[in-house]
Amino acid sequence: TATFNPADPxxxxxxxxxxxxxxxDTVRKFCADRVEPHIATWFEEGSLPAARELARxxxxxxxxxxHLEGYGCAGMSAVSYGLACLELEACDSGLRSLVSVQxxxxxxxxxAYGSEEQKNHWLPRMAAGEAIGCFGLTEPDHGxxxxxxxxxxxxxxxxxxxxxxxxxxxxxxxADVAVVWARTEEGIRGFLVPAGTPGFSAPEIKHKLxxxxxxxxxxxxxxxxxxxxxxxxxxxxxxxxxSCLSEARYGIVWGAMGAARSAFEAALEYxxxxxxxxxxxxGFQLTQAKLADMALExxxxxxLALHLGRRKDAHGLHPAQVSFxxxxxxxxxxxxxxxxxxxxxxxxxxxxYPVIRHxxxxxxxxxYEGTSEIHALVLGRxxxxxAAFQ
Ligand code: TGC
Ligand code: FAD
Numbered sequence: 505t506a507t508f509n510p511a512d513p514x515x516x517x518x519x520x521x522x523x524x525x526x527x528x529d530t531v532r533k534f535c536a537d538r539v540e541p542h543i544a545t546w547f548e549e550g551s552l553p554a555a556r557e558l559a560r561x562x563x564x565x566x567x568x569x570x571h572l573e574g575y576g577c578a579g580m581s582a583v584s585y586g587l588a589c590l591e592l593e594a595c596d597s598g599l600r601s602l603v604s605v606q607x608x609x610x611x612x613x614x615x616a617y618g619s620e621e622q623k624n625h626w627l628p629r630m631a632a633g634e635a636i637g638c639f640g641l642t643e644p645d646h647g648x649x650x651x652x653x654x655x656x657x658x659x660x661x662x663x664x665x666x667x668x669x670x671x672x673x674x675x676x677x678x679a680d681v682a683v684v685w686a687r688t689e690e691g692i693r694g695f696l697v698p699a700g701t702p703g704f705s706a707p708e709i710k711h712k713l714x715x716x717x718x719x720x721x722x723x724x725x726x727x728x729x730x731x732x733x734x735x736x737x738x739x740x741x742x743x744x745x746x747s748c749l750s751e752a753r754y755g756i757v758w759g760a761m762g763a764a765r766s767a768f769e770a771a772l773e774y775x776x777x778x779x780x781x782x783x784x785x786x787g788f789q790l791t792q793a794k795l796a797d798m799a800l801e802x803x804x805x806x807x808l809a810l811h812l813g814r815r816k817d818a819h820g821l822h823p824a825q826v827s828f829x830x831x832x833x834x835x836x837x838x839x840x841x842x843x844x845x846x847x848x849x850x851x852x853x854x855x856x857y858p859v860i861r862h863x864x865x866x867x868x869x870x871x872y873e874g875t876s877e878i879h880a881l882v883l884g885r886x887x888x889x890x891a892a893f894q
Contacts, residue, residue, distance in 0.1 A: 552602075601715065613694055665729055802836075
């Protein structure tokens with residue numbers, strides 16, 4: 505007989521394999537044991553202490569570059585990777601960002617576009633969390649339109665000389681290697697810049713009120729001299745960095761629903777125990793309408809994530825399908841968090857509960873990896889055949 509589980513009203517668990525559930529449970533336990541007890545403090549302090557140790561631990565549970573094959577990576581399915589992102593972001597978007605940037609942006613760029621030497625040198629260490637990567641595409645004056653970037657790489661004999669600035673770069677100050685995209689005479693190319701290279705620095709960006717438990721940095725490149733083999737040989741044109749974004753955006757489709765789930769659970773629990781006018785606030789019709797709407801969007805979002813994951817595993821995804829998921833799930837997750845915040849009343853603004861932390865984090869998630877407006881335009885272009893970016 506059919507039953508109703510408030511935590512899984514659509515029985516989505518029944519659509520997951522044993523292996524997928526095992527991945528989910530492993531990451532959930534890691535988050536509960538290792539990060540949950542500290543995350544509100546890290547957020548409040550605006551720091552990610554012991555990031556390197558955390559990266560090694562994430563490497564040990566196998567989530568760094570987990571959807572990549574070979575070179576020490578776990579070779580798991582897109583759905584398993586998505587479930588890991590869900591659990592990480594149910595803890596904090598900053599934790600998921602660390603893993604996304606490492607696996608989907610930095611490692612993926614090397615895996616897809618690097619030489620055998622680059623892959624052998626970096627990927628096993630990055631999968632183990634022994635080396636951290638970052639991905640520098642955005643510039644101070646070129647965010648949504650990376651095709652207009654002004655960071656340059658010019659040849660000097662067999663060397664390359666890089667000049668420019670990258671902005672808002674996750675993991676920048678803690679990275680051992682930066683994947684930097686630059687304009688050359690032959691178009692946009694990618695370069696591997698090891699930390700410590702003369703002329704290269706990565707000062708941290710302070711005063712963020714969102715994604716506070718995540719390191720965000722500027723990358724400064726002043727006459728950075730790199731050997732010929734620092735270029736990613738197979739990455740030619742804007743298509744290469746955009747393909748990396750597709751990987752990370754896919755993880756966010758799942759991750760955003762993790763933040764939403766955490767906020768929903770907090771609001772549901774609170775509503776059952778908080779009493780006003782002599783009864784639990786969960787007993788008021790207006791509260792129930794909020795909870796019902798939150799549950800609809802949460803579980804529809806999870807179904808969408810799972811559907812895209814199954815399609816990705818079977819056939820791959822069109823970029824507009826990824827935009828569909830990112831636009832919908834981040835927007836709805838943010839709305840779920842905002843509604844959850846109202847249910848908690850004044851407690852909704854306190855770090856004693858996870859809700860406002862997720863809510864402010866999702867403001868970054870709405871903007872990075874393509875703003876909601878850009879994803880609407882990607883979808884608009886795919887629907888109409890007319891590009892409306894310019
Ligand atoms: P456009 O002409 O559309 O495309 C240029 C070439 O790229 C191809 N392409 C893609 N390929 C793979 N995946 C995708 N998602 C792709 N999108 C486009 C396209 O087919 C074309 O190929 P070809 O061979 O014909 O040259 O380029 P455009 O200049 O018109 O730009 C389109 C637009 C606006 C969608 C793109 O620039 C864009 O996505 N802008 C948003 C920028 C963005 O998302 N930046 C994110 C930076 S990284 C980040 O935020 C990390 S936060 C991570 C964290 O902390 O978790
Ligand atoms: P802009 O592009 O200046 O956009 C400002 C506003 O204008 C937005 O609302 C936008 O949607 C709108 N807009 C722009 N163009 C159009 C248009 N054609 N039509 C309609 N509206 C438009 N980048 C990296 O490369 N690597 C990272 O690791 C990274 N990590 C990040 C971490 C954090 C915490 C944050 C906040 C950002 C990070 N980013 C990173 C940068 C992020 O990708 C950019 O912020 C994002 O792409 C938007 O660029 P922008 O901030 O310059 O905004």
